[in-house]
Amino acid sequence: MKTDTLIIGGGLMGCSTALQLAKRGARCVILDKDSPGRHASGVNAGGLRRLNRHPAEIPLSVASAEMWHDIESLVDNDCDTRFPGQIRVAENREDMQKLQERAAMVRDLGYAHEEIIEREALYQLVPALTPDCEGALICRDDGYGRPFHALNAFRRKACSLGVECHSATRVDQIDRARKEWRVITPKGEYRAPVLVNCAGAWAGPIAATLGEPVPLKAGAPMLMISERLPRFIEPVIGAASRKLSFKQMQNGTLLIGGAHMAELDFKQQLTEMNWAKLAVSARTVLALFPQLKDARIVRTWAGIEAFMPDHLPVISRSSTSAHAYHAFGFSAHGFQMSPVVGKILSQLILDDQTNLPIEPFDIRRFQKDR
Amino acid sequence: MSTAGPKAHYSLVIIGAGPAGLAAAAAAAGHGLDIALLDEQRAPGGQIYRAIESIPAERARLLGSEYRRGEDLVGAIRNSDVEYFPDTQIWSLNREREIGLVHGRSAAMISADQVVLAGGAIERPVPYPGWTLPGVMNAGAGQILLKAQGIVPANGVVLAGSGALLLLLAWQYMRAGVQIKALLDCTPMHNHLRALPYLPRALLARHYLLKGLQYKLDLKRAGISTLQNVSDMQADGEQRVESVSYRHRGRQHTIKTDLLLTHFGVIPHIQLSQAAGCRHYWDKSQQCWRPQVDEWGNSSVNGILIAGDGVGIGGARTAEHAGRLTALEAVRALGRVSQHERDRLARNDRKWMREEQHIRPFLEAFFHLPGKLLAAPADDTVVCRCEEVTAGAIRKAISEGHDDSNQVKFLTRCGMGPCQGRQCAESVTHIVAGATGKSLPEVGLFRVRPPITPLTLEQLGSLFPDETE
Numbered sequence A: 001m002k003t004d005t006l007i008i009g010g011g012l013m014g015c016s017t018a019l020q021l022a023k024r025g026a027r028c029v030i031l032d033k034d035s036p037g038r039h040a041s042g043v044n045a046g047g048l049r050r051l052n053r054h055p056a057e058i059p060l061s062v063a064s065a066e067m068w069h070d071i072e073s074l075v076d077n078d079c080d081t082r083f084p085g086q087i088r089v090a091e092n093r094e095d096m097q098k099l100q101e102r103a104a105m106v107r108d109l110g111y112a113h114e115e116i117i118e119r120e121a122l123y124q125l126v127p128a129l130t131p132d133c134e135g136a137l138i139c140r141d142d143g144y145g146r147p148f149h150a151l152n153a154f155r156r157k158a159c160s161l162g163v164e165c166h167s168a169t170r171v172d173q174i175d176r177a178r179k180e181w182r183v184i185t186p187k188g189e190y191r192a193p194v195l196v197n198c199a200g201a202w203a204g205p206i207a208a209t210l211g212e213p214v215p216l217k218a219g220a221p222m223l224m225i226s227e228r229l230p231r232f233i234e235p236v237i238g239a240a241s242r243k244l245s246f247k248q249m250q251n252g253t254l255l256i257g258g259a260h261m262a263e264l265d266f267k268q269q270l271t272e273m274n275w276a277k278l279a280v281s282a283r284t285v286l287a288l289f290p291q292l293k294d295a296r297i298v299r300t301w302a303g304i305e306a307f308m309p310d311h312l313p314v315i316s317r318s319s320t321s322a323h324a325y326h327a328f329g330f331s332a333h334g335f336q337m338s339p340v341v342g343k344i345l346s347q348l349i350l351d352d353q354t355n356l357p358i359e360p361f362d363i364r365r366f367q368k369d370r
Numbered sequence B: 001m002s003t004a005g006p007k008a009h010y011s012l013v014i015i016g017a018g019p020a021g022l023a024a025a026a027a028a029a030g031h032g033l034d035i036a037l038l039d040e041q042r043a044p045g046g047q048i049y050r051a052i053e054s055i056p057a058e059r060a061r062l063l064g065s066e067y068r069r070g071e072d073l074v075g076a077i078r079n080s081d082v083e084y085f086p087d088t089q090i091w092s093l094n095r096e097r098e099i100g101l102v103h104g105r106s107a108a109m110i111s112a113d114q115v116v117l118a119g120g121a122i123e124r125p126v127p128y129p130g131w132t133l134p135g136v137m138n139a140g141a142g143q144i145l146l147k148a149q150g151i152v153p154a155n156g157v158v159l160a161g162s163g164a165l166l167l168l169l170a171w172q173y174m175r176a177g178v179q180i181k182a183l184l185d186c187t188p189m190h191n192h193l194r195a196l197p198y199l200p201r202a203l204l205a206r207h208y209l210l211k212g213l214q215y216k217l218d219l220k221r222a223g224i225s226t227l228q229n230v231s232d233m234q235a236d237g238e239q240r241v242e243s244v245s246y247r248h249r250g251r252q253h254t255i256k257t258d259l260l261l262t263h264f265g266v267i268p269h270i271q272l273s274q275a276a277g278c279r280h281y282w283d284k285s286q287q288c289w290r291p292q293v294d295e296w297g298n299s300s301v302n303g304i305l306i307a308g309d310g311v312g313i314g315g316a317r318t319a320e321h322a323g324r325l326t327a328l329e330a331v332r333a334l335g336r337v338s339q340h341e342r343d344r345l346a347r348n349d350r351k352w353m354r355e356e357q358h359i360r361p362f363l364e365a366f367f368h369l370p371g372k373l374l375a376a377p378a379d380d381t382v383v384c385r386c387e388e389v390t391a392g393a394i395r396k397a398i399s400e401g402h403d404d405s406n407q408v409k410f411l412t413r414c415g416m417g418p419c420q421g422r423q424c425a426e427s428v429t430h431i432v433a434g435a436t437g438k439s440l441p442e443v444g445l446f447r448v449r450p451p452i453t454p455l456t457l458e459q460l461g462s463l464f465p466d467e468t469e
């Protein structure tokens, strides 16, 4: 079949891009080898965090936050978003020093969303926290959403504007002839003048096919969730010198992450929990919230995500082919960025420019090193 | 036996101390192996021989002569070098044969060279209107109360459903003097026809049939008649069940009762074999998922064997034989007997397994549940008890394009509660298949997200104390 734009990958990046293109009247087709949201986009921790972003990501993350705060007008659904703030706790003086330096750096870049709070303010916001913490870095209107719901809202809205979303359609081969991309899948051939690579952890081979290999590594961060507990905490909690992301979800369950990795059989798309690392994660939670010792963990899982060596995504025109674009490698923090990434790609495709600074995410950064 | 927990490693770990696990442990004992037998109950015996060591003689007599078999099975383990650990929940198992467990209150991760899964079956959850009301329970739960505590319903009981256990419980209750207000058999009449072709072969194993007929006869003599071909059964009540209504011979009936026990057959409990990554398939005849095993119980994962009702429903006697076969195979794999010796020791058990094949097709056809019961709960019927998800919510998710079990789970939270989908996995598969026209294997089962049983943060945090960030 033929369309204007072929998008490989029906995760958030693919769906968000399709939505923005469709809003401006372009036709597109999303191809996914599995089902929508089967991978990172459907199973992530849902954190909407500007706090502690790499400086290069701040402008995009800030723009994306604005879109999340008004997400209903984009996708007709609030994606179950809440904005009670995200907090990075300093457990000692050293931590506090580190956070103060960070806050100063962000201020110097001209942003005001990250602030230091002292002890008292911290315990007002998080009375359940273990005593003796020093203070924290806070981003007051950061928050979280429910990823699978968000993914579906994006996809449904895109489809209502004419986007077609084909599941169980793996792209096996790509070539270009007569100003058109031709993509071959087990379900048949697709053609379009424009091609977008939003293939998440599987984006590497596609980039390589286009002649621009990238050092992408697939990894599978683990999450665990507890039974429902009475509400005892509002903001999302991290720590200055520990691997932790911790929040009480809308329904009272605790979602605990910390970027610990599962064993991954990439070929089979199978993950196996690393209980030693989850034990560390449990100890981290108990160090900050000892009263949770009897909270019961009911589920653990891991999602397959694309990691780049510098932990920055690739959001870029192809350097080798006209009319090909990439957005992948979000290194476990792409959920928050997804609305703005769709916007940026649609601008690149339709206007050949964007108002956001994307040079740091150029795919050529890996070619220079070689 | 042991108050300390299990050691870090065993050559053989057997999970489940019902007939299959007990027989496996007994067969593997005496070969100089390091063996642990783990079970979540307080005492050995499994569901069928529950409380066998502690039951008063009078109550044991009520339960019938079959129950007594458990004494020898348990005795053999008590007098062996097998380390038996009761009160042990298994929350994880992987293909490296690492076993996550909680013994008493403490969590541990142990490993084994060979693992025999003998976790048995669970009662098939079938959602119907009112099944979540207090006062509505599985027949199995009724049996547990009877065996373990001698508790019987004081105000009488309505028994309903389909399957051998229903009849057995009715018989046991009758002997215990319980008032049986009604025995509603939801097995469709045409199953008699469906089963007929298998009858001649079944007669080769007629002890089963005779026992069933005997139970029926005894019940009849006691004035308890079975209503056949009952349909549209539902429980009604405000705070708890007050009455049961159903259709029989084209008419609607209602009985007052404060207790309804139902049973719709049993299915293998496959969460551990699933967690370990063993291959499973849909068995049309047994209407359930089963792990794939060879005649020795070897699963598709090296070193993990499965025996008893966890493989497919065969009953207690068959489970014993299957347990012994897996044990002999594990002992062979560990180099303690030759293949020749294994075959010699297994002769009697293999003969039993072959003969067992005579009766199963008949029973399976006879108790085949109608698709309507499995796949068509009304929209307002709750399917997932933990998260209170209705059949209607599941159908809505399907109509929005979520056409496999896992997508439905993601969207509706169905199966995300503490029971890990044990109560709703099958129903979801049926409903999705029914609504999409896909086959059950295409729709698939929930992916397992361990822990299989909940684990506290303190228990998890106590593991791997040397590991750091």
Ligand SMILES: Cc1cc2nc3c(=O)[nH]c(=O)nc-3n(C[C@H](O)[C@H](O)[C@H](O)COP(=O)(O)OP(=O)(O)OC[C@H]3O[C@@H](n4cnc5c(N)ncnc54)[C@H](O)[C@@H]3O)c2cc1C
Residues within 6 Å of the ligand: A008, A009, A010, A011, A012, A013, A014, A031, A032, A033, A034, A035, A036, A037, A038, A039, A040, A041, A042, A043, A044, A045, A046, A047, A048, A049, A169, A170, A171, A172, A198, A199, A200, A201, A202, A203, A220, A221, A222, A223, A257, A302, A303, A304, A305, A327, A328, A329, A330, A331, A332, A333, A334, A335, A336, A337
């Ligand atoms: C456990 C976990 C927790 C996370 N927590 C957060 C968080 O709290 N906050 C945050 O901002 N981010 C978080 N992230 C990161 C975020 O989920 C991802 O960055 C983001 O979802 C990436 O979206 P994507 O569309 O690029 O990738 P994906 O969702 O993986 O989508 C890529 C899709 O491409 C398809 N595909 C691949 N190859 C092909 C092919 N050849 N043909 C057809 N289809 C193909 C795949 O099937 C897949 O569906 C987390 C990630 C994980 C794994």
